[in-house]
Amino acid sequence: MADELLLELQAVSHVFADGSRGLDDCSLGIRRGSRNALLGANGSGKTTLLLHLNGLLQPSAGGIRIDGSPLDYSRDGLVALRRRVGLVFQNPERQLFSASVFEDVSFGPLNLGLDEAEVRARVAQALAAVGMTEQAERPVHHLSFGQKKRVCIAGVLAMRPELLLLDEPMAGLDPGMQNELLQVLDALTARGISIVLATHDVDFAYRWADDIHLLSGGRCRASFAAADLPQQVAALHDAGQPLPAVIALHRALVARGVLPAEPVPGDIAQLLAWLAETPSGEPKMNETPPGRQRSAA
Amino acid sequence: MADELLLELQAVSHVFADGSRGLDDCSLGIRRGSRNALLGANGSGKTTLLLHLNGLLQPSAGGIRIDGSPLDYSRDGLVALRRRVGLVFQNPERQLFSASVFEDVSFGPLNLGLDEAEVRARVAQALAAVGMTEQAERPVHHLSFGQKKRVCIAGVLAMRPELLLLDEPMAGLDPGMQNELLQVLDALTARGISIVLATHDVDFAYRWADDIHLLSGGRCRASFAAADLPQQVAALHDAGQPLPAVIALHRALVARGVLPAEPVPGDIAQLLAWLAETPSGEPKMNETPPGRQRSAA
Amino acid sequence: MLIEQAAYGNRWRRVSPAAKGSLALAGLLAAFVAATPATAACVALLLALTTVLGARVAAGVYLRVAAPAVGFLAIGSLSLLVAVGPDAAGQFTWGLAPDAARRVATLAGRSLASLAALLLLVLTTPLPDLIGLLRRLRVPEVLLDLMVLCYRMLFVLATAVRDTLTAQSARLGYASLRHGWRSLGLLLANLAVQIWQRAQALHVAAVARNGGGPLRFLSPGFANAGRDTLLAVVAGAALILFAVGLG
């Protein structure tokens, strides 16, 4: 079990220069190939945690391990780390340096010292992965907000990371753009890339993630499989998070005898599908409905 | 009926300097004291419409009436209009430009030419209304995102508007901050202030608004009472909006015979309350559950 | 910015910047070697027609972009037309300058031809392509970095300025002249503070992608760059010969 961990935080604390505490005795593990949601309110330490995973901040106490060995904060060590762990910040306006989409995406691979042909190939591939091939020649300031976000992701993907860190990627996107971005993320997971995504949306975290890490006040309150979330009411409450609406609904319907206790739906769309599928009095629960399905572990 | 309209758009079109169309033959009315949701995807013209209501943009065709008379775009007319109609933009970073909270909120009242005592009184009152009295002396850039949003609202409230326009006020707020903001808005409605709020979240619009105005592609597709939304499936579909989840759930439960067709719940919390209240086989629908309740008109 | 729009939207968008640069350079040289004002005017006309008909830049856009510079030329010419100063007797006089027409014609011909050469380049070539060209011409890295950042950030800051101006207007910040000055001061001060914050964020973002030193980018390639450049050099040489020969 332990050796399937890609990254591990061990009792990490971080105190900023101004004396405020960013992280407080935080421990968690990121499994290889998994989808992780860092769930917490604004100011709970999500961004600070992401900055630690990419080596941009160093723990004031505690340690971080990658593949079981401690992070190496030498220059070469950091270069190696950031090649493996890519970070996409929340605001595109603060991380795109060049107005040319193609140029900006080439920045990371060039910093890896790759030759020109390889860089061109990687830029093309990264732009294709986020569906921005057509926009390669357009200037960044002509793109929509959602497109800019995707360019930011391409800029990190072109470095071929094993782990992708995303800070509030859904913020500011309308439902259509959110769906497009989710498809991009699904394709990345299918390619074996691990993802850590910071969010304050418990419904989204429950629907999307394999593992949920709950943060509040700079502390890692709990880490659990998303499927186990229904059992984590107390932890969610402590972190100021509501129960996902779909779970509350499912429970009410179980109490009313409309749906069986198992399986637990992942989102409202799935719940609706089940309601439509199993007419009153004739449950056919053994057929698994489409979509990602939850079952209590 | 007509004279209860505070503001009215009559076939308003707007073409930007670069030739793109911001609004296209848009008509709608804002009733005095009502809560209005402008519902539409990003780029559907919501912000353009709000800028028209505040006189920051002028229609290329069509007209706007306040209290039944056409808007006066002279310097004095605009001062009078903006005193009555306050606009809060989406991004707090772009509309807070003073060093301290107090200073920023005093910006509008000072521009109204009020004397110092009156300005102080108004700032204090506006900060109290958004629950930011404690933070009055703090520098703006030390505030959290949610606090900044509230300072923006205070800055407009200090001008004592009759109508408050809010552009995507919930964007970027975590659930806790959203609830706090909703309480602020409820208090304003209770004081008789009309509100127009732009959002792309149909669930929120349905839960919160009295009237919903549906926008897509710069056109006002439909205006209707929020309670009538279940009848507007076609209009919603045309505007690329899904049906609110709570309506879809309610329908599924009506189909399964779990809940009666009337009343229709306003949000999931209400649906959950009803499910908890009426145990299987013993409906007691005549008791009205708490919360705002919908019934088909 | 009209130039910006034309640069991305013209027919020569995908022509190698080296080719367009060579032609513009030849245009500048022709403007300076033109033997007579009439020749210079012909050079200006040829370059303008090339931009409008060849690259399909809208004539209206072309004229609006050229207008401020032409205004400067008009004011400058005016001061050349009038001669002031003490005459032989030491009396202050003013009147039409001797030889004024010839001097103004020379100046106008040269200025208009050079302006047309500059416009040929900037109306057909987006700035990132020009920076790419300067990169190939071995311009110091420090200057290239400043250019790349300046170009990217000027749109970000321009949006910030526009949004803040709008927000201030909504709160009556420009209802009177006195308020206007106060509002503008607040706006600029706020923007100045953002310079540090944005720079810090960009630096962290660069470090996250293994950067932090000189910014390195790869420009997209241009098809037929060699052929187009050769063509432009030939056309440019012909233009220079025309300018010299006709005089």
Place this chain on the structure above:
Amino acid sequence: MHIMEGFLPVEHAVGWTLASAPFVVVGVRSLRCRLHEQPEQRMLLGVAAAFSFVLSALKLPSVTGSCSHPTGVGLGALLFGPTAMVPVGLVVLLFQALLLAHGGLTTLGANLFSMAIVGSFVAAGLFRAGRRLHLPLAACVFAATCFADLATYVTTSLQLAWAFPDPVGGFASSFAKFAGIFAITQIPLAISEGLLSVLVVKALLRF
């Protein structure tokens, strides 16, 4: 106020380019050293250049309609040093030529000399002198940035007068003509720039 493309005769265009070149070389060298020690300043100067460019596109409330605009070069020289402002000014001037057709490539040397070299060094020099005389900060900032603007305008007028001496009155009366024409926009502008710079510095100190 920048001299338009092609306005200067060839010997003046080349001459001013040669006169500016050493300042650019020194500026680029010193910047390279500075960025080696403090790499985060690269972004800072890049954003500052963008700020200056955006300022130059800003209309001022009192002089709307005129072509005048602040540049922030004087303020930049106080904040980042005059040597650093030469390369930054070069980029801003080049962008004004390439994006606004304001100024030009053949007049880049002359415009750089008047704006980024004379302007920056006058601002920095006056500011130092003012501080040494223990004048209040606001007065120093105002004098430095206002006179930097005026120095730029005077230099440009001198450059034009030298290139186009009056056939009757010679250099002096030509200078009087150019300085007179541009005074209408440039003197109010210099005062505005001084006032705005004071406001910005005051705000920076508070943040």
